[in-house]
Structure formats: C-alpha cells, structure tokens
Amino acid sequence: xxxxxxxxxxxxxxxxxxxxxPQRATGAIYRYVDEAGRxxxxxxxxxxxxxxxxxxxxxYRLEALITHFAEKFKLEAALIKxxxxxxxxxNPRVVSSKGAQGLMQLMxxxxxxxxxxxxxxxxxxxxxxxxxxxxxxxxxxxNLDYALAAYNAGPAMVRKYGGIPPYEETQNYVRxxxxxFDYYRHVKDSL
Numbered sequence: 001x002x003x004x005x006x007x008x009x010x011x012x013x014x015x016x017x018x019x020x021x022p023q024r025a026t027g028a029i030y031r032y033v034d035e036a037g038r039x040x041x042x043x044x045x046x047x048x049x050x051x052x053x054x055x056x057x058x059x060y061r062l063e064a065l066i067t068h069f070a071e072k073f074k075l076e077a078a079l080i081k082x083x084x085x086x087x088x089x090x091n092p093r094v095v096s097s098k099g100a101q102g103l104m105q106l107m108x109x110x111x112x113x114x115x116x117x118x119x120x121x122x123x124x125x126x127x128x129x130x131x132x133x134x135x136x137x138x139x140x141x142x143n144l145d146y147a148l149a150a151y152n153a154g155p156a157m158v159r160k161y162g163g164i165p166p167y168e169e170t171q172n173y174v175r176x177x178x179x180x181f182d183y184y185r186h187v188k189d190s191l
Contacts, residue, residue: 058122062090062103065123069130075137078184080130083151085180086173087129092122104129148174
C-alpha cells in the first residue's frame with residue numbers, strides 16, 4: 001500500500017509539470033497562390049486551395065540541423081540557409097529537371113561523393129550540401145563567388161573559365177545566394 005501511494009506522489013507532480021511547462025507550438029503553415037500569382041499564407045486553411053507549406057516543428061528541426069552542420073564545417077548558418085532557399089525553397093522532396101534532389105539539391109554523383117544515401121532526408125541533405133560547400137570554398141581559396149558557382153555548375157566549369165562561368169543560370173544563382181546570405185545574416189528570424 002505504501003508503494004502505491006509513493007508512486008502517486010511521484011506521478012502527480014510530473015503530470016502537473018507537463019501541464020504548466022511551456023511547450024513549443026507545432027502548428028503548420030499553409031500556402032495558396034491565387035490566379036494573379038499572389039501568395040496567401042495561413043495557419044487555418046479556409047479553402048481546399050491551400051497546401052501545406054511548412055510545419056513549425058520541421059522549421060525548428062531544420063534550424064537545429066543547419067546550426068549543427070554550420071559549426072561542423074565552419075560555415076555561417078546564414079550561408080547554408082541561403083543555399084537551401086535558392087536551391088529548394090526549403091522543400092526537402094524537390095527534384096530538379098536535371099536530377100538534383102532534396103533541400104540542398106545534390107546531384108546523385110555529388111551525394112555519393114559526400115556520403116549521402118538519402119538526399120530527401122533533411123539531415124543527410126544538409127550534411128552533404130554543407131560538406132560539399134566547404135569543399136568548394138577550400139578548393140577555391142575561400143572565394144565565395146567561385147565556390148557558389150562551383151556548387152551550381154561544378155568545379156570543372158569554374159576552373160575552365162577561371163571564375164564564374166558565362167552561364168546566365170550560374171551568374172543569377174551566385175547573385176541570389178549572396179542576396180539571401182546577406183538577408184539571413186541581418187535578419188535573425190527563422191527560415
């Protein structure tokens with residue numbers, strides 16, 4: 001009898017603590033693009049036109065992964081966020097027309113090279129993309145423009161042209177990543 005009462009005395013405070021402890025919201029954000037191309041966001045969809053855009057729990061997890069791999073590979077978290085933003089707009093399931101996959105849009109050969117087996121797993125994608133980005137920075141003497149161009153067009157093309165290749169896609173890519181890099185450096189909000 002004494003043992004039962006002792007268990008109750010332990011369980012009651014734990015239950016009370018669970019009820020009053022602050023908990024992280026795990027709501028979702030939905031997005032709808034209307035006929036005019038305007039984006040609408042809500043946490044409570046009012047029509048079936050809205051599609052899941054991002055889950056807050058997922059956002060928290062991505063932030064933690066980005067921070068972890070930024071430290072591991074001695075990169076700024078803002079740079080990893082910028083690459084993800086431009087590559088996939090934080091959609092871990094996206095596949096490009098050229099076959100690049102996941103958040104950091106790794107080509108299958110590149111994924112193999114950096115040890116990624118499942119590029120659709122955010123943890124593996126951020127690991128592999130961050131590792132590859134570090135390799136490109138090291139290969140091009142920390143020249144960010146060249147490293148980003150190599151991430152997009154491949155290091156062979158950057159070497160061939162002695163800098164950013166004369167491809168509009170790659171030139172725009174470098175500009176866009178640098179824009180978001182600056183944005184994420186100055187705006188300390190989440191993704």
